[in-house]
Amino acid sequence: MAPLRRAGGLFAAAAAVLTVVACGASSTPAVPATSAAPGASAAAPAVREVKDATGTLIKVPAEPKRVVTLTQEDLDAVLALGVTPVGITNGQGIDTPPAYLADRVKGVPIVGNLLQPVIDKVVEAAPDLILAGDLQDQQVLDQLRKITPATVVTMAPTDDWKLSFMGVGNALNKLDVAKKVMADYDARVAEAKTEVKPAEVSIVRWNPQGPSWMEKRQFAGFVATDLGMTRPAAQDKDGTAHSMPLSLEALSDIDGEWLFVSTLTADGEKTLAEIRQTPAFKELKAVKAGHVVSVNGSVWSTRGAPLAAAVVIDDLVKALTAG
The missing domain is CATH 3.40.50.1980 (Nitrogenase molybdenum iron protein domain)
Known part of the structure; x- marks a missing residue:
């Protein structure tokens, strides 16, 4: 069997298991606010450490504010979680965003085609978190991580869609919302069966x-x-x-x-x-x-x-x- 698409050798064999681990990754506690001396710089934003689909530990913002997605699956996932990204790529095989999501992303800048980001456009989007789908080009990943180290590979070739979605929920620190989305899906399935x-x-x-x-x-x-x-x-x-x-x-x-x-x-x-x-x-x-x-x-x-x-x-x- 040929892999569905975009499969390759970057991922470890246990990628699906690693994504499950990511869903339970511990957060780095934020430092309590204190009175700063005059002229002192503001405290650095709180960060968390998650494990992505390749098994790599990635530090991500505890509350991401500017998210860029490089696949329509990640775009779909963040929209389902109530997040509007600041940069997206075109859909699979087309030169526009996916039609079923188009109304939700009007005005959002396009930063390239599927898994083919234009680096200058990503820089313009000023992301604090990049969801890189199943991007496997290490050179491109390295370029993206120069823009923000919080660049997360969200899919492994053998991951099913539910596992990948929960990984995105973890990266966004929205696991509770992700669980609610999946509960709604289960309810719709039960209704459809009738x-x-x-x-x-x-x-x-x-x-x-x-x-x-x-x-x-x-x-x-x-x-x-x-x-x-x-x-x-x-x-x-x-x-x-x-x-x-x-x-x-x-x-x-x-x-x-x-x-x-x-x-x-x-x-x-x-x-x-x-x-x-x-x-x-x-x-x-x-x-x-x-x-x-x-x-x-x-x-x-x-x-x-x-x-x-x-x-x-x-x-x-x-x-x-x-x-």
Whole structure:
């Protein structure tokens, strides 16, 4: 299996465990305020020490004021936690912020593309905390840490979206808020289960090279599993990756009672349009039943976060109640 995206060798094998440790990292107590002598400088801001997804100990502000996010997952997470960042990157595969978050970030400066920050623009944003997603370019990380040492890698390749989100909550010193967000997610899942019956769902990203199906702990697959959905036999894999692009001869691997398909690029959309006209695609049982649903790739094909999870739940409920 190929990793979902952006995976590489910077992370330790136990990255997921280290992120859990980060959620319990101890805080450095703030020094009590005292009367300063005339002309004395103000006390330095209080800091905390957290462990990021690479296992690195990072000192971060106890109360971050100026947060920059380098991935849409981190952007989604901070917005869900009630924080408006001072700098963001464009969404995956696009040159604008993700459409589902656009209304929430109007006027926020763009500091680059996904995991490709423009250093001068990051400097202009004057962050006191940078959430670097799964950035693995050590040279870029070093440059960012010259802007602020509080540059936190928030995702490891094998982390699921819930674990990464709690890591962001820890970095922002908002674990209580993060727990409330997850409780709200669980409540929405419970509500959705009363609205739809379990079904077999195939979750596919269509690339220019062909379709790739998602494993069960990949973001959208995770949400579907939470809702009690099952997966076709070929997709019943408990991982966070996607398959290699399939040939026409292997299209049966994407078949299911329902087929949810996303694309990220114009080339992917073109390929999907061409494949839809082939006999092999038309023979899929989901196609024959009229159960093929096009969904937003910038939501379904990402690493995921709470606001995106709400969109996936709504998409599933809408399709399954209409069908």
